[in-house]
Amino acid sequence: MLRREAEKLSPPLMYEKRGHVAVVRFNRPEVHNAYNMAMRDSLYEALAAVRDDPEVRVAVLLGNGPSFCSGGDLTEFGTAAGPVAARAARWRRDVAGIIASLPKPLIAGVHGFALGGGLEFALLCDLCVVSDDAKLRFPETGLGTIPGVGGTQTMARLAGAARALEVLWSGRWITPREAVDWGLAVKVVPRAQLEKTTLRMATHLATLDPNLLVLSKRAVWEGLERALCSALWLEHKLAQRAGVAAAKEDRRQLEERAGV
């Protein structure tokens, strides 16, 4: 990974393992964690580490400083050598894609500003906890563009087309209460308890059978893409697989006890 000296002292992203929980933190607090290319590269690598590290069972996404993430860094807007290059870069480091296809639970803890891309990251996570000071909105149509990190898709799937369009078009603030009522977040907590609550949730999930977490996540995400009858068949197949794994584990423990 190429990083400037300054970034070595203060990397745009922090990655830390606490037992089976990986904690990923946006770390450009002076600019409300505006998402720039260096951050994108680090996030891509951090997510790949979450995916590939067998010790990690659950990951948490947080923001250092006053905000979760204020979206794409506008100082970098228009620096790509045209739309074709921009599109190629997006698929080379497909951060949204790696989140959407991450087999393990990913939990966002959102405080302060979550704008545009910042909000979209939270919506791509499996669970989201918002603090009572969270300020969420999609500013894109006011900048001549639309969301580009899956926001039009996740928002519509979680809250329905009408609620999605209402906020995508107007760019108005979405309150933490609305976020919970619409199914964008699982709960609102006071600002001071956000990190603790999010980490506690992750630590709890990490005590569960990791195989069941992975299989259940896949059943829900992949099942929603299919017609119901095919999705039920998928659930059946995944349940069988979970059963086989559980039986293997039982046998292993029996053999261990028997000293085989």
Place this chain on the structure above:
Amino acid sequence: MKHKATKLWPVEIERKGPIAILTVHHETTKGYIDATGDSQLCRAIEEIAFDDSVRVALLRSGRPPFCLGIAVGESEPWRLRSIEALAQVSCPVIAVVDGAAVAEGLELALACDLRFASERTHFALPQIALGRFPRNGATQRLPRLVGRMRALDMLWTGRRVSAREALRWGLINGIYPRRTLSRQAKHYAHLLTQRAPIALGYAKEAVLQGLDTTLNQGMRLEEDLYVLLQTTTDWRSGVEAFRQKTVARFRGR
């Protein structure tokens, strides 16, 4: 610009700059929609669908109810051409619902993108209770918006759903006192006219088309539209205005 169609079921198109307001005057049919009304409404919708100067469209009734659907016993209900025409409109279409939106009237509102309603509004799908089958999208658009259980409850019981309940379900986007409803809707429409019109249309396309496909394909569509927007002058002026901390004036190019 203001023009009126025939006396029987006149549909009025009023322009306030980039906002088109379609007002249905259904007094002569007592709030019901008939074949004449359907074809007039269809023509009005097509007119705004192919007019690039329209950036936001509002659909309302001249007085309550919003629309009671096709009159019972008139004939076997047909597929309303006006509802099909709504699918062609690429800009935001907002139903301003004051008073009952019943049967095909609700189906008409469901074919719009957003719905703002007054407190006295209620919604119902009495067709099945009357031995008819809804054929203008209710069995598809309603469950996608509020979930299958609420949809079947409405379809089977035909019961009235209040504006409050509808708001909680996400069937409507906002609820206002009847005196301010029209103003609030116009205010929201005006807000949208300040934003980039091509981006508004693309956001609609990404959401509606994206819901009909897998998440992965939906995200690819979003990305393609996102990149395509970078070729517009509106995108350049939007980013520029943000940097200069000024307000962008979008021209739809």
